[in-house]
């Protein structure tokens with residue numbers, strides 16, 4: 001199950017961003033290239049595993065976009081993108097983004113209070129990005145059917161679980177300066 005994803009993760013190179021060992025992978029970086037077979041494998045799995053009874057898929061710029069596109073094409077469900085750019089639309093929600101290696105702002109547009117959404121992203125590490133996003137969506141009154149993330153690393157999933165936010169991952173990994181290893185049977189979907 002998810003063999004293309006696991007095989008490709010084991011080959012991911014590591015670079016240091018400050019002290020943070022950052023793995024580089026097609027799904028999390030678009031580098032070196034996204035194999036359509038990989039996207040196909042992942043999107044089929046998500047459609048099978050998640051509650052797809054939703055009005056909208058919500059993804060986060062940048063690397064949530066190919067995932068949401070693939071799922072949208074297969075299901076006919078439209079998707080919105082949480083952007084790093086401000087639009088100054090009347091209902092825009094600004095949130096802080098904090099990862100293991102960066103800080104910035106994200107801007108939510110295109111979701112309505114009555115919406116039921118599937119939230120999809122490429123990777124969770126500290127959980128900083130999803131924490132603020134989920135809280136802002138809940139405050140707006142949006143219903144989140146599932147939060148699905150392709151790769152789990154670090155303790156973000158556990159941290160958020162402790163705060164009542166359930167994140168499903170397809171594959172969990174450990175990352176060191178030497179490379180990526182797959183943690184079998186630790187993710188909720190494995």
Ligand SMILES: O=P(O)(O)OC[C@H]1O[C@H](OP(=O)(O)OP(=O)(O)O)[C@H](O)[C@@H]1O
Pocket residue numbers: 028029060061062063064098099100102121122123124125126127128129130156
């Ligand atoms: O759990 P966290 O520590 O918050 O890290 C996860 C976030 O980090 C990446 O965002 P980034 O803005 O770096 O990525 P991208 O523009 O390459 O998608 C990724 O897409 C997640 O949104």
Ligand code: HPA
Pocket residue numbers: 021022023024025028029099100123124125
């Ligand atoms: O190690 C990583 N690689 C790619 N994207 C990421 N987002 C958070 N951590 C990482």
